[in-house]
Amino acid sequence: MKRGNTIFFKKPPRVRSYAAICGSKEREGVIGGYADITLADDMYGESTYEKAECKMLSGAIRLAVEKGALTDGDIDVLFSGDLLNQIISASFAARDFQFPFLGLYSACSTMSESILLAAAMIDGGFARNCVAATGSHFASAERQYRYPLELGCTRPPQSQWTVTGAGACVISGEGGGIQVVNATLGRVRDWGISDVNNMGAAMAPAAADTIMRHFKDTNTLPEDYDMIVTGDLGALGSRILKDLTWEKGYDIAPNHVDCGEIIYKVIEDEFQGGSGAGCSAVVMNSYVFTKMNAGLYKRVLFAATGALLSTVSSGQGESIPCISHAVEFVSV
Amino acid sequence: MKRGNTIFFKKPPRVRSYAAICGSKEREGVIGGYADITLADDMYGESTYEKAECKMLSGAIRLAVEKGALTDGDIDVLFSGDLLNQIISASFAARDFQFPFLGLYSACSTMSESILLAAAMIDGGFARNCVAATGSHFASAERQYRYPLELGCTRPPQSQWTVTGAGACVISGEGGGIQVVNATLGRVRDWGISDVNNMGAAMAPAAADTIMRHFKDTNTLPEDYDMIVTGDLGALGSRILKDLTWEKGYDIAPNHVDCGEIIYKVIEDEFQGGSGAGCSAVVMNSYVFTKMNAGLYKRVLFAATGALLSTVSSGQGESIPCISHAVEFVSV
Numbered sequence: 001m002k003r004g005n006t007i008f009f010k011k012p013p014r015v016r017s018y019a020a021i022c023g024s025k026e027r028e029g030v031i032g033g034y035a036d037i038t039l040a041d042d043m044y045g046e047s048t049y050e051k052a053e054c055k056m057l058s059g060a061i062r063l064a065v066e067k068g069a070l071t072d073g074d075i076d077v078l079f080s081g082d083l084l085n086q087i088i089s090a091s092f093a094a095r096d097f098q099f100p101f102l103g104l105y106s107a108c109s110t111m112s113e114s115i116l117l118a119a120a121m122i123d124g125g126f127a128r129n130c131v132a133a134t135g136s137h138f139a140s141a142e143r144q145y146r147y148p149l150e151l152g153c154t155r156p157p158q159s160q161w162t163v164t165g166a167g168a169c170v171i172s173g174e175g176g177g178i179q180v181v182n183a184t185l186g187r188v189r190d191w192g193i194s195d196v197n198n199m200g201a202a203m204a205p206a207a208a209d210t211i212m213r214h215f216k217d218t219n220t221l222p223e224d225y226d227m228i229v230t231g232d233l234g235a236l237g238s239r240i241l242k243d244l245t246w247e248k249g250y251d252i253a254p255n256h257v258d259c260g261e262i263i264y265k266v267i268e269d270e271f272q273g274g275s276g277a278g279c280s281a282v283v284m285n286s287y288v289f290t291k292m293n294a295g296l297y298k299r300v301l302f303a304a305t306g307a308l309l310s311t312v313s314s315g316q317g318e319s320i321p322c323i324s325h326a327v328e329f330v331s332v
Numbered sequence: 333m334k335r336g337n338t339i340f341f342k343k344p345p346r347v348r349s350y351a352a353i354c355g356s357k358e359r360e361g362v363i364g365g366y367a368d369i370t371l372a373d374d375m376y377g378e379s380t381y382e383k384a385e386c387k388m389l390s391g392a393i394r395l396a397v398e399k400g401a402l403t404d405g406d407i408d409v410l411f412s413g414d415l416l417n418q419i420i421s422a423s424f425a426a427r428d429f430q431f432p433f434l435g436l437y438s439a440c441s442t443m444s445e446s447i448l449l450a451a452a453m454i455d456g457g458f459a460r461n462c463v464a465a466t467g468s469h470f471a472s473a474e475r476q477y478r479y480p481l482e483l484g485c486t487r488p489p490q491s492q493w494t495v496t497g498a499g500a501c502v503i504s505g506e507g508g509g510i511q512v513v514n515a516t517l518g519r520v521r522d523w524g525i526s527d528v529n530n531m532g533a534a535m536a537p538a539a540a541d542t543i544m545r546h547f548k549d550t551n552t553l554p555e556d557y558d559m560i561v562t563g564d565l566g567a568l569g570s571r572i573l574k575d576l577t578w579e580k581g582y583d584i585a586p587n588h589v590d591c592g593e594i595i596y597k598v599i600e601d602e603f604q605g606g607s608g609a610g611c612s613a614v615v616m617n618s619y620v621f622t623k624m625n626a627g628l629y630k631r632v633l634f635a636a637t638g639a640l641l642s643t644v645s646s647g648q649g650e651s652i653p654c655i656s657h658a659v660e661f662v663s664v
Contacts, residue, residue, distance in 0.1 A: 002408065005432050007458040048648050076334065077517060084642065085417040087437045091520060091640035095653045100337050100517030102445060103640070103655075105419045105437040113434060117449065124456025126339040144644075185409060185432035188423060308423035308435070310416065312476075316380055321427045323435075 005185045006217035007116075009123040012179035015329065016129065016172035017068030020286040021056045022278070023138070023164030029265040034286035035165070036063050042139065042164050050084060053137035056166040056278075057082065058093035060285070061133050064168040068129070068175065075099040075170075076127035079114035083107060083136050083162075083277050084144060090134070099131075107306030108203075108232050109186065110134040111167065111281045112325040115302075116183035118171040119327070128173050135166025136276030145196070145311060158198040160234045160260060161270035167281030169289070178292050179330045184214040186323040188308065194319045196309065200237020200260075200272055203305035206322035207233060208244035211303050214326050215250060222252040226297040229288060230324075231280035231304030232260035234272030259283035280304045292331040300329045337517045337542075338549035339448075341455040344511035347661065348461065348504035349400030352618040353388045354610070355470070355496025361597040366618035367497070368395050374471065374496050382416060385469035388498035388610075389414065390425035392617070393465050396500040400461070400507065407431040407502075408459035411446035415439060415468050415494075415609050416476060422466070431463075439638030440535075440564050441518065442466040443499065443613045444657040447634075448515035450503040451659070460505050467498025468608030477528070477643060490530040492566045492592060493602035499613030501621070510624050511662045516546040518655040520640065526651045528641065532569020532592075532604055535637035538654035539565060540576035543635050546658050547582060554584040558629040561620060562656075563612035563636030564592035566604030591615035612636045624663040632661045 001008040020035040027038035037059065044052040057080070065075060078097065080090035081104035094101035106113040114132035121127040139149060141162040147153045171180060189209050193202035207230050215221060222228060222245075233241055238258040245252050259280040260273035284302060291297050303326035309318070333340040352367040359370035369391065376384040389412070397407060410429065412422035413436035426433035438445040446464035453459040471481060473494040479485045503512060521541050525534035539562050547553060554560060554577075565573055570590040577584050591612040592605035616634060623629050635658035641650070 002458055002460075005408075010457070050644055050648065076337075081435075081437060083418075085644060086415075086439065086640065086642035088640070088642045088645045091653050091655075092645065092650070094520040094655075095522050098519060100519050101655060102449070102517065102657075103413075103437040103638075105413060105435045107418065117434070120453060120456055120458055124452055124458070125342070126334055126452055126456070128334075185434065187430060187432050188426040190427050306435075308418060308420070310418035310420045312382055312417060313420045313424065316382065318424070321423050323423075323426075323433060325434075 004217035005213055006182050008182045009119055012181045013119040013122040013171050013173060014176040015178040015289055016170040016176040017064050018169035018285040018289045019060045019063035019067055020167040020282045021060050022282045026163060026165050026263060029263055031263050031283055031287050034290050049137050049139040053135060053140050054089045054092045057089050057133060057135040058096045060166040060168040061131055064170050068170040070129060072098050074129050075131055076129055077102055078131045079104055079117050080133045081105045081110045082134055083141055107308055108277045109304040109306035109323055109325050110277045111284060112302055112304040112327050115327050116325055119180040122171060122173050130171050131168055132171055133168035134277040134281045136162050136278035138162045138164045141276055156197045157271050158236055160272045160275035162276035163263060163274045163279040165278035165282035167285030169285050177331055178289060179332055180327060181330050182328045184210050184326040186210050186325040188321045188323050190319055190321040192319045196314050199275060199307045200234040201240055202307050202320040203322040204233055204237045204240035204244060206324040207241050207303050207305045210324040210326050212248055212250060222250050225255055225299050225301045227300045228252050228256045229302045230258045232275040233258050234260045236272045298331050302327050336549035337545055338514050340514045341451055344513045345451040345454040345503050345505060346508035347510040347621055348502040348508035349396050350501035350617040350621045351392045351395035351399055352499040352614045353392050353497060354614045358495060358497050358595060361595055363595050363615055363619050366622050381469050381471035385467060385472050386421040386424045389421050389467040390428045392498040392500040393463055396502050400502040402461060404430050406461050407463055408461055409434055410463045411436055411449050412465045413437045413442045414466055415473055439640055440609050441636040441638035441655055441657050442609045443616060444634055444636040444659050447659050448657055451512040454503060454505050462503050463500055464503055465500035466609040466613045468494050468610035470494045470496045473608055488529045489603050490568055492604045492607035494608035495595060495606045495611040497610040497614035499617030501617050509663055511664055512659060513662050514660045516542050516658040518542045518657040520653045520655050522651055522653040524651045528646050531607060531639045532566040533572055534639050534652040535654040536565055536569045536572035536576060538656040539573050539635050539637045542656040542658045544577060544580055544582060554582050557587055557631050557633045559632045560584050560588045561634045562590045564607040565590050566592040568604045630663050634659050
């Protein structure tokens with residue numbers, strides 16, 4: 001069923017199992033304590049950052065499948081993507097498995113896009129179990145999007161720190177105490193921000209658009225949710241989001257949490273907090289789902305945001321088009 | 333419903349409308365005569381190749397929606413992706429429209445992945461009309477994946493020529509005489525090919541895997557199809573595909589057609605033929621669907637293939653993981 005831009009699942013699929021792997025900086029924070037594996041060395045025994053990123057993603061998928069008491073033969077589709085050019089982390093991770101793979105690109109909103117498509121495939125009757133997964137690595141993202149780390153460039157205060165980590169969950173027709181009840185599909189929003197160091201400001205309008213359409217389509221209010229989680233707006237982007245929604249009559253401040261704001265212990269080098277596809281992937285697939293399973297949060301709206309730029313588009317003077325896909329979870 | 337890796341649609345969605353735009357080299361061939369718009373100048377009035385690519389994609393989407401007698405408000409989701417880093421063509425094209433956008437990356441198999449997801453969303457009851465679209469541009473692909481055109485590098489004989497073009501179709505619950513009856517989801521196959529100039533050889537095993545699983549899951553044989561269309565294996569890759577399937581007892585040669593083999597008039601600079609996400613997007617959304625609507629082909633299996641490499645993965649010594657998603661069309 002569909003109302004506005006929100007799709008409602010007839011028999012809500014479940015988050016059957018989930019897993020997260022995160023890096024050394026991430027292990028120092030609160031979230032790190034909820035991850036399945038935390039790395040002492042972000043190279044993860046590999047020779048390149050990209051291979052380390054792929055290994056984390058593949059490992060998170062493997063763990064999620066195992067924690068769901070499933071084997072590869074039980075998985076019908078893997079929905080995955082990442083930040084690297086041609087989503088090589090996801091494609092090479094998919095090579096490790098025998099199940100089908102549908103590649104996605106939605107930048108840092110990949111976690112919500114993959115979950116919503118997995119849930120739609122299951123509720124549509126086309127699959128029994130799907131894996132939704134994504135990840136990122138600070139060092140591979142820095143050198144692809146910004147500068148070689150060896151240059152030691154100064155980071156501006158509005159910048160964020162790309163999370164080293166990966167998360168995966170198995171979405172199933174049965175099993176697990178968390179339902180995926182509906183999803184609000186994102187539209188591309190572009191308010192003309194062209195500062196590639198200020199992703200929070202660029203993405204906040206997309207988050208506001210999707211979250212407010214979600215309230216409208218589902219006939220709910222912010223206070224109906226125990227938590228409204230955004231992916232990686234960071235501290236500045238979160239403030240903008242709260243202002244934008246408040247202006248339209250929605251006060252999300254009391255129960256808004258941004259994964260980028262909570263993933264690191266100390267905001268120092270990270271300035272506005274964490275970012276990257278791995279940011280919400282790690283937080284959702286460790287802390288949030290664990291707290292939901294424990295009954296601490298019953299109803300959670302998860303709206304991850306993605307900045308759909310490339311170094312080429314920015315170099316050609318384009319602003320940053322952004323998107324946000326939202327998924328609503330209810331623990332039962 | 334699902335059997336093996338094939339999903340079957342309960343009430344097969346329709347190809348309600350379709351549109352294709354192609355470049356100057358493509359207009360010279362047979363296929364060019366079926367495209368809606370052919371460019372006299374591949375810059376398409378833009379200042380960069382990337383912007384020209386985006387304009388073609390946006391234009392094809394706009395045309396397909398109009399040809400389906402629909403407005404933007406009737407479209408529930410756009411499924412799109414392309415070859416450029418961070419799929420900027422699709423993301424920036426999506427900025428031109430007010431409907432939701434789900435970004436995909438599946439290299440040159442984006443056309444079949446987008447159609448299968450669109451059909452699943454419709455048959456699952458989550459959408460009424462979806463657009464599936466992709467495209468590519470010779471010049472933007474060359475400079476991203478290979479060398480600056482200005483260098484005038486010699487191309488090896490096993491290489492292909494990236495198609496300048498875009499195609500889009502509206503998949504709907506009703507309207508249009510072509511049904512999307514089922515889809516076989518691809519798995520990543522990697523036979524260790526690392527020659528980035530020989531995509532046909534790298535992708536053929538993925539096509540063979542998906543096509544043969546399709547025959548098995550649907551209990552059909554090659555002769556049951558009027559046409560078995562691959563996306564852009566080119567001449568060499570097509571020969572390898574025919575050998576691989578023949579070895580397993582399937583003779584697809586009599587009715588196999590590769591979009592890359594038929595898109596250009598003269599195989600000269602293009603060597604093995606066309607490639608790129610735009611290759612099958614243009615051929616399917618002009619020639620094939622038109623011939624199906626005219627009753628010339630009744631049952632068509634479309635298996636597009638994608639090479640999931642990046643310049644980074646190749647530079648780090650990796651081989652080329654490939655994938656193929658197949659969709660079966662029946663004209664009614």
